[in-house]
Amino acid sequence: MSERGLTVWKEVYPELSREHIGLVGCLINRAEAQTLRLALVYALLDGQEQIDAGHLQAALAMWSYARASAMYIFGSRGADPLEEKVLAALRRGPMSATELSRVFHGHVPKERLQPVLQQLEAQRRISISREKTGGRSRLILCLCEKSEYREISEKRESGEKRGDAS
Incomplete structure (x- = not known):
């Protein structure tokens, strides 16, 4: 060189x-x-x-x-198809871990879902918080505000709605 x-x-x-x-x-x-x-x-x-x-x-x-x-x-697709499904579900709004499990009709075992959630949290694509209740605390999952991939996805979706090619 x-x-x-x-x-x-x-x-x-x-x-x-x-x-x-x-x-x-x-x-x-x-x-x-x-x-x-x-x-x-x-x-x-x-x-x-x-x-x-x-x-x-x-x-x-x-x-x-x-x-x-x-x-x-x-840009907005996860390497794992389950990531895609989790992110799609959370785009509707925050939900508890139980509600997320219901989205999958109980067909995704906790052992499969938990590593995906941990990875998405580590990537700062979702946040996981605990909500105190009268008994066991609930896990609340929600999308993080902005990421490079969400911005690209939003631009693409808004372009498609307007009929733009780009």
Whole structure:
């Protein structure tokens, strides 16, 4: 890599190596490796022995397009179909763990649901709080206010309602 290429690479690497969650994360994680491969192809097509800043910038433009496409198509989907169902149920409003279980008509065992809820909470896509009652406290589940994926999903849905293609 040329000195100019290395300078550009050091600037963009932190953002490229950021982890993404859900199905889109499965598709776009490792952006740094894919971008570097694209830059190498561009350098080779250019007959160069080193990746220069221009090759990296072309690769970054291509990666940016691929990333935006993946985010638009898969941005709000979880890697696990059960995640999708949980998030869809919570879009209707906060609910207790019992109410969520009723959404699945009792067909999803607690052992299957609990890790999904913990993962969604760790990703800050949902919040789980306890509500005191006269007896055992209730778990209350609700969507977190905003996430990158919800914003993309909302933009896509509002575009579809208006009839926009983008």
